[in-house]
Amino acid sequence: TAVLLNQAPQTKLFNSKQPLQDKLVYTRSVKQVIKEKLEAMSTQKWELDQENAFFVGDLGEVYRQHLRWKSLLPRIEPFFAVKSNPDPMVVKLLASLGIGFDCASKSEIQQVLSVGVEPSRIIYANPCKQASFIRFAAQHNVARMTFDNAEELFKIKKLYPDAELILRILTDDSKSLCQLGLKFGAPLDTINNLLQTAKDLNLNVVGVSFHVGSGCLDENAFADAVVRARWAFDQGEALGFKFNILDIGGGFPSGNVTEGITFEKIAAIVGPAIDAMFPSNIRVIAEPGRYYVASAFTVCTHVIGRRTVTNEENETQYMYYVNDGMYGSFNCILFDHQQVQPKVLSRDGNLMFDEMKEDERTFTSSIWGPTCDSIDCLSKEAKLPALDNGDWIYWENMGAYTICAASKFNGFKQSEVIYTNTFE
Ligand code: PLP
Numbered sequence: 456t457a458v459l460l461n462q463a464p465q466t467k468l469f470n471s472k473q474p475l476q477d478k479l480v481y482t483r484s485v486k487q488v489i490k491e492k493l494e495a496m497s498t499q500k501w502e503l504d505q506e507n508a509f510f511v512g513d514l515g516e517v518y519r520q521h522l523r524w525k526s527l528l529p530r531i532e533p534f535f536a537v538k539s540n541p542d543p544m545v546v547k548l549l550a551s552l553g554i555g556f557d558c559a560s561k562s563e564i565q566q567v568l569s570v571g572v573e574p575s576r577i578i579y580a581n582p583c584k585q586a587s588f589i590r591f592a593a594q595h596n597v598a599r600m601t602f603d604n605a606e607e608l609f610k611i612k613k614l615y616p617d618a619e620l621i622l623r624i625l626t627d628d629s630k631s632l633c634q635l636g637l638k639f640g641a642p643l644d645t646i647n648n649l650l651q652t653a654k655d656l657n658l659n660v661v662g663v664s665f666h667v668g669s670g671c672l673d674e675n676a677f678a679d680a681v682v683r684a685r686w687a688f689d690q691g692e693a694l695g696f697k698f699n700i701l702d703i704g705g706g707f708p709s710g711n712v713t714e715g716i717t718f719e720k721i722a723a724i725v726g727p728a729i730d731a732m733f734p735s736n737i738r739v740i741a742e743p744g745r746y747y748v749a750s751a752f753t754v755c756t757h758v759i760g761r762r763t764v765t766n767e768e769n770e771t772q773y774m775y776y777v778n779d780g781m782y783g784s785f786n787c788i789l790f791d792h793q794q795v796q797p798k799v800l801s802r803d804g805n806l807m808f809d810e811m812k813e814d815e816r817t818f819t820s821s822i823w824g825p826t827c828d829s830i831d832c833l834s835k836e837a838k839l840p841a842l843d844n845g846d847w848i849y850w851e852n853m854g855a856y857t858i859c860a861a862s863k864f865n866g867f868k869q870s871e872v873i874y875t876n877t878f879e
Contacts, residue, residue, distance in 0.1 A: 478544055481875040485511045485753055488875045490806055492755075493847065497804065506757040506845075508779035508870040510858065514548050515878030516751035520710050521552055524743070527722035530729065532740045534578050536705050537563045539744025539855045540752070544874050546570060549747070557705075557742035561588040564597055574598070578702065580664065580742055582623050582639045583607060589614040601664055601702075603641040605652045612656045619661045621702055622649065624687050626680035631668025631706060632792040640665065646687050650694050662700030662737075663687045669745065669856075670792065671706035672716050677725040680704075685732045701733055705742045709749030711852050718746065745855035752854030754784055754870060755800055758846045759825060766819075773820045773841065777848055780824010781831040782864035784857040788833065791856040797822055797837050800847035808849075815840050822848065826865040 481488050488511050496505050524533055534555035537546065541563065547570050549556070555576040558564045567577055579592050579600035584607070592600065593615040600615075602608055603623040611618050625640030641649055653660045663684045667676040684701055691698045703725065708716055729739055760776035779785060787793040798809040811817075817838040824831035842848070861869045 478874055480514060480544070481873070482877075483875055484877055485513050485875060486808055488873060489753070489755055489800065489849065492873060493801060493806070506759070506778065507868065508754060508756045508777070508784075510752050510754045510784070510853070510870055510872040512542060512544065512854070512872045512874050513751045513753075513877050514544060514874055515876040516710060517545055517548055517747055518552070518876075518878045520747050520750070521549070521554070523710075523718065524746070527719065528726055528741070530726065530735075530739055531703065532738070533747075534576075534580075534702075534740050534742050535747055536580075536742045536744030537567065538859065539705075540748040540857070541566060541859055542748075542872060544872075545748060545751075555740065557744075558597075561585075561591045564588075564592065564595065568595060568597075578621070578740070578742070580621075580623075580702070584610075586610060586614055589618075593618070599661075599700075603639055603649075605649060608649070608653055608656055608658060612658060616657075617659065619659055620653065621662045621664045621700065622646065622660060622687060622691075623664045623666070624680075624683055626665045626667050626683055627676055628666075628668030628671070630671060630673035630676050632670030632672070634668050635666050636668065643683060643686065646690050647694075650691055650696065654694055654696070660691060660696050660698070662698045662702065663691070664702030664704060664742075666704030666742070667706040669706055671708075671721075674716055674720045674724045677703065677706075677721055678728045681725065681728045681732060688733075699736070700738045700740065701729070703729075703739065703741045705744050705746070707741075707743045707746035709745050709852060709855060711750040748854035749852050750854065752857070752872070753849055753851045754779060754853045754857070755847055755849045758842055758844055758848065761842065761844055771818060773818050773839075774823060775820060775839075775842060775848070776823045776825060777833070778825045778867070779870050780826055780833060780867075782824065782826050782828070783861040783867060784853060784870055785824060785833050786860045786862070787853070787855070787857045789830075790860055793856070795833060795850050795853070797834050797839065797848045797850060799839060799842065800849040802840070802842060802846045804845075811840060825867055828865075 534557045536557040550570045556567045557580045559581045574596040582603040598619045601621045601623045628634040628636040665680045756777035762774040799807045820839040822834040
């Protein structure tokens with residue numbers, strides 16, 4: 456008999472002082488939770504919305520990433536970049552662990568304050584801010600914020616003259632999937648003038664930040680950026696500022712990456728570089744987003760339609776239509792340059808978890824989202840066994856820059872999240 460999900464026990468996560476009480480958190484493996492969810496669905500066939508796509512979010516994986524950070528970069532305090540996944544349970548968990556938060560807007564600041572995070576644990580890390588958001592930050596004592604241009608300094612002078620300003624410098628982001636330097640970061644040859652302007656305005660600049668780009672593929676970019684930050688520190692000191700904080704931004708790879716650039720490789724370079732160039736009285740923070748959440752979320756999609764086509768060589772191919780897509784959680788393909796990997800979850804009611812039957816034939820298959828737009832393609836040429844309407848496909852590593860940017864285009868709902876904690 457199927458175990459209904461709502462019979463699962465509630466866990467108290469990691470002896471948190473603030474229990475994560477508003478949602479159920481299971482203590483089973485991600486696969487077990489998915490299995491039970493599908494079983495529950497199959498016993499309630501005629502209920503509305505039964506086939507909806509859903510996420511399983513593993514809070515234990517977020518916690519494991521946290522422990523990994525602590526062990527490999529003990530000097531550097533993580534400020535989770537909320538933009539990567541503002542999931543309420545993730546934010547609560549990280550708040551309960553005592554880490555800081557990088558917020559990009561008023562509503563992110565509000566979300567973080569609402570779970571009891573002190574304003575001193577927030578950095579408002581958006582170099583160009585709406586005036587009313589700066590006023591909001593001032594009202595709530597969120598003093599630490601970034602800038603990279605003189606106009607922002609004049610704005611802050613008017614709205615929050617006591618703010619603790621962090622100069623965001625430009626670094627080499629040519630090896631990153633998302634190059635943020637196109638939009639933000641003061642080039643080194645502007646830094647002197649900028650700091651002089653801040654000084655003339657009697658503003659309180661307390662440090663330097665950078666972001667090597669999201670999805671950074673070269674650990675040396677971090678070392679190079681640390682050298683530039685040291686140079687910017689020296690400029691500040693020469694002008695009489697007493698900088699006390701270095702913010703090394705985000706760009707750290709997700710938890711599932713085991714070759715190519717890894718968190719271990721970055722830590723091995725960046726930790727010693729900072730120790731060599733910044734004395735221990737300088738506080739060092741970072742703004743990891745993807746690192747914490749990418750590997751913690753799996754999305755399960757239902758095959759809602761299938762078309763059989765024949766190519767020029769007379770081979771059978773399939774087009775599958777699933778119920779979350781490019782306008783939903785898979786916006787990451789477009790906005791975040793992610794490559795997503797379809798895996799067969801269930802066929803004909805049988806759970807597969809990507810296992811194939813022996814000698815089974817595969818077909819070139821394309822997978823499409825549910826909207827009426829042809830850009831809504833998730834995978835152009837996957838090799839999959841023959842699936843049919845009603846089967847399920849799952850996609851791992853879907854926790855970063857997915858749900859948060861999903862739209863409801865064509866009237867489709869955002870996929871709901873079920874939580875589990877696999878940390879033992
Ligand atoms: N900090 C800032 C200012 C950002 O703009 C971003 C991402 O765009 C991040 C941190 C998080 O980056 P990542 O998810 O690559 O760690």
